[in-house]
Amino acid sequence: MALVLFSCQSEKKENGMQVAEIEKKEFFVVPGEDEPIDSVLVQRGKVLISYADCYECHREESAGKGPTFFDIARRYPNNQVYFKLLGRKVVSGGSGTWGHPVMRAHPKLELEDAMAMVAYILSLEDK
Ligand code: HEC
Secondary structure (H helix, E strand, O other), rough: HHHHHEEEEOOOOHHHHHHHOOEEEEEOOOOOOOOOOOOHHHHHHHHHHHHOHHHHHHOOOOEEEEEEEEHHHHOOOOOHHHHHHHHHHHHHEEEEEEEEEOOOOOOOHHHHHHHHHHHHHHHOOOO
């Protein structure tokens, strides 16, 4: 699924999809419904992230080795499906979605904790 979504050369309104422009790179904003934010989960994710290595590569606003948390939040709908999808990617590591280098795997991280972290990241939208 991630591979289908990645396209830097894509045109602005291709397939009627909204495309955001960040640092001269474009990415598809994945369409989907937002769910009400579970503030307990989000707080847990925030704490977990502060004890993990995430900020080595990610910052909220400015580009680091990985995409900014704000860009990630803009890109994905805020719901359980994406908490799980992206949570799995945090655990297993990966590349190819943003045109950045590889995110290392976090094999010791429980999927449930990774999902809380993603819930925090996606909650950053429009803040
Ligand atoms: C070694 C650097 C590095 C570290 C450490 C790191 N990331 Fe990443 N992260 C990346 C890169 C690079 C990407 C973009 C991967 C791609 O293009 O598919 C990324 C992508 C992501 C994405 C978006 C995935 C997607 O498919 O769009 C999320 C969510 C994420 N990281 C969360 C985290 C969390 C949470 C942590 C801490 C547990 C973390 N990252 C630690 C480098 C890192």
